[in-house]
Amino acid sequence: MVSTxxxxxxxxxxxxxxxxGLEVLQDINISIGPEEIVGLIGxxxxxxxxxxxxxxxxxxxxxxxxxFNGKNITRLSAHKVCxxxxxxxxxxxxxxxxxxxxxxxxxxxxxxxxxxxxxxSHNAAEALELVGLANKKDNLVAHLTLSDRRMLEIxxxxxxxxxxxxxxxxMAGLNSAEIGNLLxxxxxxxxxxxxxxxxxxxxxxEVLDFCKRVMVLDYGVLIADGSPEEIANNSKVIEAYLxxxxx
Amino acid sequence: MKDMKxxxxxxxxxxxxxxxxxxxxxxxxxxxxxYFLFMAFIYVVIAQGWNVVGGYAGQISLGQHAFxxxxxxTTAMFWVHGLLGxxxxxxxNPLLMILSGIVPAIVAIIxxxxxxxxxxxxxxxxxxxxxxxxIRVFFVKGGDITGAQDGLHLPSGGYESxxxxxxxxxxxxxxxxxxxYFIMRSRIGMAFRAxxxxxxxxxxxxxxxxxYKILAFAVGAFFTGVAGSLYGIYIFHVNxxxxxxxxxGLYPILMCVLGGSATIFGxxxxxxxxxxxxxxxxxxxxxxxxxxxxxxxxxxxxxxxxGIVGLKSRLQRD
Ligand SMILES: Nc1ncnc2c1ncn2[C@@H]1O[C@H](COP(=O)(O)OP(=O)(O)OP(=O)(O)O)[C@@H](O)[C@H]1O
Ligand SMILES: [Mg+2]
Numbered sequence: 001m002v003s004t005x006x007x008x009x010x011x012x013x014x015x016x017x018x019x020x021g022l023e024v025l026q027d028i029n030i031s032i033g034p035e036e037i038v039g040l041i042g043x044x045x046x047x048x049x050x051x052x053x054x055x056x057x058x059x060x061x062x063x064x065x066x067x068f069n070g071k072n073i074t075r076l077s078a079h080k081v082c083x084x085x086x087x088x089x090x091x092x093x094x095x096x097x098x099x100x101x102x103x104x105x106x107x108x109x110x111x112x113x114x115x116x117x118x119x120x121s122h123n124a125a126e127a128l129e130l131v132g133l134a135n136k137k138d139n140l141v142a143h144l145t146l147s148d149r150r151m152l153e154i155x156x157x158x159x160x161x162x163x164x165x166x167x168x169x170x171m172a173g174l175n176s177a178e179i180g181n182l183l184x185x186x187x188x189x190x191x192x193x194x195x196x197x198x199x200x201x202x203x204x205x206e207v208l209d210f211c212k213r214v215m216v217l218d219y220g221v222l223i224a225d226g227s228p229e230e231i232a233n234n235s236k237v238i239e240a241y242l243x244x245x246x247x
Numbered sequence: 248m249k250d251m252k253x254x255x256x257x258x259x260x261x262x263x264x265x266x267x268x269x270x271x272x273x274x275x276x277x278x279x280x281x282y283f284l285f286m287a288f289i290y291v292v293i294a295q296g297w298n299v300v301g302g303y304a305g306q307i308s309l310g311q312h313a314f315x316x317x318x319x320x321t322t323a324m325f326w327v328h329g330l331l332g333x334x335x336x337x338x339x340n341p342l343l344m345i346l347s348g349i350v351p352a353i354v355a356i357i358x359x360x361x362x363x364x365x366x367x368x369x370x371x372x373x374x375x376x377x378x379x380x381x382i383r384v385f386f387v388k389g390g391d392i393t394g395a396q397d398g399l400h401l402p403s404g405g406y407e408s409x410x411x412x413x414x415x416x417x418x419x420x421x422x423x424x425x426x427x428y429f430i431m432r433s434r435i436g437m438a439f440r441a442x443x444x445x446x447x448x449x450x451x452x453x454x455x456x457x458x459y460k461i462l463a464f465a466v467g468a469f470f471t472g473v474a475g476s477l478y479g480i481y482i483f484h485v486n487x488x489x490x491x492x493x494x495x496g497l498y499p500i501l502m503c504v505l506g507g508s509a510t511i512f513g514x515x516x517x518x519x520x521x522x523x524x525x526x527x528x529x530x531x532x533x534x535x536x537x538x539x540x541x542x543x544x545x546x547x548x549x550x551x552x553x554g555i556v557g558l559k560s561r562l563q564r565d
């Protein structure tokens with residue numbers, strides 16, 4: 001019903017989210033285009049993960065609508081959102097630890113886009129190749145390092161052949177070498193797959209370096225949306241970050 | 248890896264072959280061994296049924312006895328009321344036995360929708376336990392159609408030998424085990440395992456949680472119902488106490504946990520082991536037999552959480 005331009009992949013329209021008396025998100029409006037990498041930063045408890053949980057239908061918004069490829073996905077169940085082409089990772093990694101690396105990637109490939117047989121194993125293997133886990137494909141996930149499990153979660157997302165991937169703090173707990181590796185993987189995924197990313201991150205410097213566009217969420221309100229330069233010089237943003245300790 | 252697989256396939260083939268030969272080396276009509284193995288086969292089928300829903304899919308059903316009873320009653324009601332037509336042969340009728348699995352599967356789907364759409368597993372555990380009681384009341388109050396408290400008596404005139412029971416039991420045990428093997432190798436099995444580990448993650452990867460949970464419940468109900476049908480044909484007297492006994496809900500859990508749930512052969516090992524324990528318990532202390540079963544469940548869960556199959560890998564690790 002609502003007309004959308006062709007250059008828009010995801011749109012959040014007037015989103016509110018309340019948990020009991022707690023207003024976690026207020027009037028959130030976001031639009032993301034194809035092949036965009038958008039950073040989403042903000043202090044602890046700002047509501048970043050809640051935005052992901054709303055997009056992926058783990059929560060229902062109290063008010064507002066979510067559109068993907070021009071279609072309303074607000075009331076879709078979680079698995080159907082995935083079928084439409086939105087994949088995500090979790091702040092606390094949620095790989096399947098009793099399965100092998102390849103089996104994890106296969107879950108993404110088989111159920112993400114309802115692919116069968118050869119196509120699924122091809123996509124799973126290709127995703128593992130892209131993140132650099134191909135040589136560990138028969139390892140049990142329980143024995144992987146955190147960094148490898150984060151990479152695997154990205155591979156699972158890639159294997160479902162999505163057009164948008166939501167990353168929830170993929171750098172958390174990684175050392176600087178691992179972070180460098182992660183950034184390379186994300187760049188490669190964007191270039192090879194023509195994907196969009198919405199990327200929650202606490203490491204502000206990395207995000208401002210890497211993304212051409214950054215959004216800032218502060219206590220449920222989107223206070224800025226622009227280029228890294230605009231964000232770095234935005235007085236509200238400076239206040240939100242610098243003002244935090246004294247609050 | 249490949250060598251191990253060949254080894255296990257060979258071992259299994261050898262054991263099945265041995266079981267085929269057994270009846271020809273003993274007096275079938277008198278042998279306690281034949282009865283023991285027949286019951287073990289039935290246990291394997293119901294244990295594999297629980298293995299699918301409880302072991303692999305992680306949905307703890309406490310109500311498998313409802314499906315065992317439903318399977319037996321389906322066979323009995325069709326037979327006694329001649330529902331397959333007048334000329335039909337009901338004794339070991341394969342169509343009737345399959346139907347006795349389908350009816351419980353349909354019931355599992357109907358009750359599974361409300362029970363499994365709740366996010367918390369204990370709703371399902373308690374709900375499935377209640378199912379057994381509801382089904383019991385249904386059959387007790389069923390009047391002439393279900394035979395009420397006395398149940399239904401099947402025409403036993405066709406009985407000639409224990410041999411067909413033995414072989415049908417063996418066939419069902421093999422089919423159930425092979426069936427579980429192929430289910431678990433398919434995308435369905437992959438969905439079951441994913442849901443068991445992490446429902447949130449599974450749904451984010453496109454798995455329809457409710458659909459696969461209900462499917463697991465229905466497959467488990469199907470296995471259990473077919474086993475109930477065979478047991479009904481064997482006892483010729485299907486009544487609430489014989490086939491809706493809560494033991495048929497608890498035994499498969501005990502057997503899976505003991506042998507190793509969410510493995511292919513764990514439930515088989517657990518079934519044979521427990522069938523043996525029951526034989527000894529029945530002979531030596533018949534009164535406290537249920538207490539022993541209950542105590543065993545607790546002990547096994549405490550000291551052998553991964554079952555007999557898991558012991559091997561645990562010993563290797565230590
Ligand atoms: N299911 C829930 N029920 C009640 N409150 C919730 C729920 N989920 C989130 N919240 C609250 O919403 C607020 C925002 O949480 P959210 O997880 O979205 O923050 P975040 O920006 O991701 O924070 P962090 O950077 O620490 O991950 C917090 O105050 C949190 O306690
Ligand atoms: Mg968060």
